[in-house]
Amino acid sequence: MIVFILRRLTQSAVVIAAMAVLVFTGIFAIGNPIDVLISPEADEVERAAAIARLGLDQPMHVQFARFVESAVGGDLGTSFVHGVPALGLVLQRFPATLELALAAMLLAVLLGIPLGLWAGLKPDSVAGRVIMTGSILGFSLPTFWVGMMLIMAFAVQLGWLPAGGRGQTASLFGIQWSFLTRDGLAHLILPAINLATFKLSLVIRLARAGTREVALQDYVKFARAKGLSPARVVGVHILKNIMIPVVTVLGLELGSVIAFSVVTESVFAWPGMGKLLIESILQLDRPVVVAYLLLTVLLFVVINLVVDLIYSMLDPRIRLGGGRA
Amino acid sequence: MTQPLLRVENLQTHFATRAGTVKAVNGVSFDLRRGEILGLVGESGSGKSVTGQSILGLVDLPGRIVGGRVLFDGEDLVTAGEKRLRAIRGRRIAMIFQDPMMTLNPVLSVETQMVEAVLAHDKVGRAEARRRSRDALGRVGIASPDERLAAYPHQFSGGMRQRVAIAIALLHSPDLILADEPTTALDVTIQAQILFEVQTLCRETGTALLWVTHDLAVVSALADRVAVMYAGRIVETGPIADVIQAPRHPYTRGLLDSVPSRNRRGVPLRSIPGMAPSALDLPQGCAFQPRCGRADAACSVMPDLAPDAHAWRCWHPHDADAQGAAA
């Protein structure tokens, strides 16, 4: 197990290093670093000073070393717009995004697995067909449009739920969370549903395909032959087997949910880091964009690592290796 | 005569497929007494496995029991509700499947899978359930059962997994075990070991055994009686010695002629000509007639199975003493 973790950590480090090179190349080789790192409003003197300060007149490898050094130290430049360190700005918005992403994932799993199980156990029933049609629609609908329709239906027409913002928040571990207050929770519902739609369709498909495959296995019949209740056969023998692909894919999708929260946050004015990214892109606040990018890469790598660990916990064949552990 | 433990009467299990109805089990009847071992023999597709699964109501859709009765201790399992069946499954009738690689859930530990089987029928504590599981593993010859309980199926060899499956089947000392080719997927030596052990365990506990297999040689070493199935029907049944010594149905004889150990050296093995018929397109009357050297016009009417101890479904049976003569 320890060997496994170490090996995965090494792999992660390699990916981070590769991404650092890519980001660096993106800024310094493809783009013009002066545009990225120096505010367009700076005058000639300031520019010259900044170029010298940032070492943009140095050879590439020296610049790369500096870039890595400052990135490791958490210095990713200062926001042109807000005048504060870019990384801090992004980090400050991170909990809102995380809250939204996790709420969406939770919804996708809590609804998707039972629906997928149902559709998989009774593929030819009316309910099974309805579930599958719904999941096809969920795949086709663009997220932002679904979000707008949700607002129109539930906020504008029915007036049941608020249309945007985080609502009232409460503090936990020194961070503000919406789900701890009634008002905040009401604000969380629509964005979470919106962000969950696509993943819900995915979970349904995965769970259905897994169920159809697993339900035909001899071990399911053997479990029934032991006299187990249907609840135990489905809830333990089938569920535990379909959880392996679902968890793997979902874990990997957490990154994509965080990325897609850019859209949902923009629709629902949810003050997360995705909304910050869009604002920064529109305002040409590039240090913030770079900070977001590097943070996201790091996040992705961490997520992949955690997913692998969970995966290995779910599947004894991986956890224990081929033979006796 | 006392009531048999299991009486299958005119059992019919059909599969509704897009291409038509497959009559996998088409009027099968047999009795099984307490402690008796019956071998149910046939090629793949003969309906023998479906017969076994029909007894416990474990046939998956599109398969369905469309007729007949399965009387277990006088109770009809075909009409019994799912709840009633559940109380019988694993407790009074246990089942062992063909491929030990597939019968244990790969993501659950052996302990989980054994303990749940205990708890499905007995209200005992976990510790007690665990103790019983460990004892059951010991009984089927698994060394250091305590350690093995915590393991997962992939850490066992095929033979060991089948022992675990047998141990699970024996947990509640059932009256009947349905064994669906449980040794086919194993090495020959392990196959022999397991056969011997199962036989011993059944004799000790007085458990009846329905041994489903394609292998007549296995049955001849194990069973008290044998029923030979072809295309969804029993074509010959009787005490094992009678059937082996004097097979009457041409199909049974064909099967015996293709068993290597039964033939004298130098005599070439004979296989049955032709192929097993498509279950969708069975000939009128006797299903074996297209492959049978003795078939004539009479065979287009299905012969009946006499209610005798040794009975056959054939208009032109071999003579009782004709064993060994050239066919």
Place this chain on the structure above:
Amino acid sequence: MSAAREESPLRRLARDFARSRVAVVGLAVLVLVMLAAVFAQLVAPQDPYDLAQLDIMDSLQPPGTAGGAGWTYWLGTDDQGRDLWSAIVFGLRTSLEVGILATLIALAVGVAVGMLAAYAGGAVDGAIMRLVDIQLSFPAILIALILLALLGKGVDKVIVALAAVQWAYYARTVRGSALVERRKEYVEAARCLALPHSRIMLRHLLPNCLPPLIVVATVQVAHAIALEATLSFLGVGVPVTEPSLGMLIASGYGFMLSGNYWVSLFPGVALLVVIVAINLVGDRLRDVLNPRLSH
């Protein structure tokens, strides 16, 4: 006559395809949409971007209102008195143009790179596939956003960004099927004849990699259109002067909250119809062209 006896592969394909009624409907819708986009001037009663044709007095009219010019605004008008139906037809044109062009470029790049990887093998293959893996592990929208942040606005920039997002899918698909095909005898035979590498790749390998590519490309056009709409909605996509469906939806967003739902709703429905139609056709193509591909 022998000509009628042998059914051409294309005919067989068409017949298999037509066996799914839903897919035929999807295809019909798709053809109609394409025609409408190509002949936008004829289909739309108004040129929505000729300001002289707009009447500000007709702004934000609900669907079905009779307009000043003597015809009816069946889908209503936007804040500048623009007929929404006309705007949608023209928006469709931009959306399809961006989606199809981006897909074609990505297809060309992806096929070239994938073929190279499969044909060269070894370290080249390893390096290319690593890059593909890394790119595919990041969500498309993130890559497109970052690229557009670096490149700036414009229809051409959006096309480049979308192509950059997609190429990896094709590279992976082509490499997969080319590796399979490469081992087959006809390629060996072509090699023994000492045909030039380029000829073997283009004339022998490529045609056999086509079926999976067509399937992936069809579905990717839908993805590209949806992604373009999303990017335009976020304000980093096409410029206001060439509004796509996504842009129309975005510009109607503000009015939606005040109850003028149609400005956003109808472009959204149009977008949905296009995407669903493409997906239906793509799904069916996948089933018809290669049953093994379906999952």
